Amino acid sequence: MISKRLLLGDEAIALGAVHAGISGVYAYPGTPSTEITEFIQAHAPEVRSRWCTNEKAAMEAALGMSYAGKRAIVCMKHVGMNVAADAFVNSGITGVNGGLVVLAADDPSMHSSQNEQDSRFYGKFAMIPILEPSSQQEAYDMMPYAFSLSEELKLPVLMRVVTRLAHSRAGVEVTTPLPQNALNPDNERTHWVLLPGNARRQYASLVAKQPQLQLSAEHSPYNRQHSTEGAKLGVVACGIAYNYVMENEPTKRGISVLKVSQYPLPEQAIKALAAECDALLVAEDGQPMAEEQIKAMLGADYAVKGRLTGDLPRMGELTPDNVGAALGVEQTQNFTAAENVVPRPPALCQGCGHRDVYDALNKVAAEYADARIFGDIGCYTLGALPPFRAIDSCVDMGASITMAKGAADAGVHPAIAVIGDSTFTHSGMTGLLDAINDKSNITVIISDNLTTAMTGGQDSAGTNKFEAICQGLGVEPEHLHVVVPLPKNMEEITRIIREEIEYNGVSVIIPRRECIQTLNRKLRQKRAQK
Amino acid sequence: MKKDIILAGVGGQGILTIATIIGDAAAAAGVNLKQAEVHGMSQRGGDVQSNLRLSNDVIYSDLIKQGSADMIISMEPMEALRYLPYLNDEGVVVTSSNVFKNIPNYPDGQALMGELEALSRVSMLPIEDLAKQNSMPKSANVVLLGMAAKYIEILSPEQLRESIKRVFASKGESVVEMNCQAFDLGLNSVK
The missing domain is CATH 3.40.50.920 (Rossmann fold)
Structure with a gap:
C-alpha cells in the first residue's frame, strides 16, 4: 500500500525508521535533529522514545538494543557526534547485531550551532558506510535500506543530513511497515568485550570488510x-x-x-x-x-x-x-538589496526567567572589576547579546562550569558559571564534581526553566532532582540556594549572589521558573480542552 | 506552472501556519511542494522566513534562487524588504504595513514605507489593525494569506479556504469559523 504524505525531512526519517521496524530511538534534542524523535514520540507508541541525558548515553543505549538483536536509531545534531564519539567509533569495532543507524544532522552556515563540522568525517573515521539523502523521499526510502545494510555488514550505518533537508517539507510516498526484530542477544562475547586481544581481531575484521563497503557504494541504487x-x-x-x-x-x-x-x-x-x-x-x-x-x-x-x-x-x-x-550560470537580480533593512537578531522572550537572572548577575558583576561569567549552550546564550551583554564565553555543552573552574584555578575572581537545567544534566554534573573535589572558588547558576527550551520545550532529565543531585555531588547545603527569578525578588537574588561570590568554594544557586513558552503552551492546551 | 514564494516575518507571527495551510492545499490538489522552514534559535523574536515552492513539475532545490521568487508574503514591512533580491521582475509583494519594533535601530518608518510603495507590484494593508478591529487578533496571519490568495494562482482561494478548515479542525469549530472569516477579510480587501 502506497500513500503520499507531506513531511519534513526529519519526519520522513522518523517515519522511515518506524517503518523499518525500529524498537527504539535514542536522542538528545539538538537543532536540526529534534523533530525526528518528536515525531516518533507522537506517532509510534510501540517504539521506545524517551529523551536521553546526552548523545553518548543515547549512542550506548542504542548499541545495547542492537546487541539484543533489535533495530535502533540514534539521532543528534552534528556537535552531538563529538559527545557520542567514544561509543560511536567503538561501535564500528564491536559491530552490531540488530540494525543500528546513527543519524547526524549537520548545520552548515551555523543557523543554530557553534560550528559547521561535517559528520561524514566521523563515518570515514569509524570506517562504516555513510548515507546522505538528497530529498525527503530518499530519506524515507533509505531507512529500511540502511537497516538492511547494517545487518548485512554487521556494522552501524551513519546517515548524514543537513538543516535544509531536515527542516524542509515535501510530499513523500510511504509504503508498508516492517515488523520489529525479535529479541536475539549476540552470544559471541569476543565481538563485544574490547580487550586488546579481541579489539585487534575485531578491527582486522572491520578492515577486511572495507572492500565490501566499497562494492556496496559502487552498486548503490542511490549513486x-x-x-x-x-x-x-x-x-x-x-x-x-x-x-x-x-x-x-x-x-x-x-x-x-x-x-x-x-x-x-x-x-x-x-x-x-x-x-x-x-x-x-x-x-x-x-x-x-x-x-x-x-x-x-x-x-x-x-x-x-x-x-x-x-x-x-x-x-x-x-x-x-x-x-x-x-556551473557558469548567469545570476539574475532584478532588485538590489533594500536600504531600509537592518538585522533582527533573536532575543530572550519577554517574561523569560533568564532575563531576571542576567539582570541580577549584571548588577552584582558590576561591583567587581574582574568578574567573569562563563556561559553555556541554550536560550540563555542569548544573554551575550544586547541589552544584557552578560557572558564572556560559550563553547560547548557543560563548558561553563569547567571553564569557570579553570579560570578560578588560574586566579580569576569572581568566576561565575551560567548553565541551563538540561545542559547541566547533559554535561555539567561531572565538571561540578571536579570543582567540588578541588574546592574551586566558583559560583554556579543553574538557570532552571524546567525544560529543554531552545529546541522547543522537550522534557529535561533532571527536573525536580537538582537540589538532590548537587547535594549528592557534595555541594554544602548552606551554599545551595533556590530562588524564583522575578523582578520582585531582585534584592534577595542579588544578595545571595554577593554572599556566595564571597564564599571561597563551590556555591550553587538555582533560579527556578518555568519557561514562558512551555507555560503558555500548557495554558493554551487547557483553554482548548474547556 | 510554478510559484516560488518567500514567506517572511518575525518569530511568533505565524508565518509557518501560513506555510502549513498552503502546503495542505497543495497536497490535496496534487501540486508538488517543497517548503524550507526555520526552526531553533532564529525563532526567538528574530527574523524568520520560509521558502515555499509550488509546481506542477519536479522541484529539485528546497531553496529559491535569487531573482526568481514570484511572491514575497510578509507579516512585517521591513521583513518584506529583506528578501527583495529574491524577487523576479514581475514579482508581487504582499505585506502587512504594521511594523514590529523589537530592535533599537529599526529604520525610519517613512523611508521604509517609501521604499515599499516605490515597488510596482505591492499590496499592503495594516493587517494586525484589521484583525483587531474585526475581533480576530490571533488570525492576522490568515488575513494576510487572504490578501495573497488571488496571486497564488496555482491554488485557488477556494482550495485555500478548504485547507483552512482542515488545518484548524482540531482546534474546534469557532476557531475554524474565525479563520475562514479572516481569510475572506483579506481576500475581499484586494481588488
Missing part, C-alpha cells in the same frame, strides 16, 4: 550518473547538493552529473566520469571531504574544482545560487 553526450564538465553532487545542481539544468548546459548518496565514495564511477570529462566540480554541503579524496584519487594533473579551489565558497551552506555560479 547514479546522468551522462550528457560530449560533456566537458562533470559534477560530483553529494547529498542535497544534487538538488542545487539539478535546479541549474545541467543537461541543457552540457554537464554530466554523478549523484553520490552513499559512501565510501564510488571510486570507479568517479574515475569513469573523470575519463569522460575534462574537469570535475565537487559540490558537497559542509566541508570539502569528497573534494580532497577525489583530488587524491585522480592525481595532481586532473582539474578538480570545489570549495578548496574557490569555485564554491569555502564556508557556509550551498545554495542554488552559489552552485549555479560554479
